[in-house]
Amino acid sequence: MNNMAAEGDVELLELEPEDGCSLTEDSCSIPGSKAQDKPRKHDSGAADLERVTDYAEEKEISAEDLHTAMSVIGDRRSREQKAKQEREKELAKVTIKKEDVELIMQELEISRLVAERSLREHLGNVVEALVALTN
Incomplete structure (x- = not known):
């Protein structure tokens, strides 16, 4: 067999730490990286919550x-x-014809109250009232 790896072959290299520590130890340091001397803070959320509640209490x-x-x-x-x-007082002053109300009620199948309201809002103009109700 040839000692050279063929194209597509993968060689696995086993690396051993130089300083003698195992790969599972947390105290080993990797050259060129910073050691983590400070423990992680799990109560940072509590401090944030305290600041929020202090702010809320000030703004009560x-x-x-x-x-x-x-x-x-x-x-x-x-x-x-x-x-x-x-x-409503202004709309009540507008005069509307009974025939116009009946026409709108029959054509659009709506209540008398809605037909009268639409006619009053459009100053008795049947065409404008019908257009507004259909849009």
């Missing part, structure tokens, strides 16, 4: 802030409700 909402927020929300709701009532 006080009772005054809560009362202020609730009053702002209440004011906003009352303004929205008032605007809605104003809109």
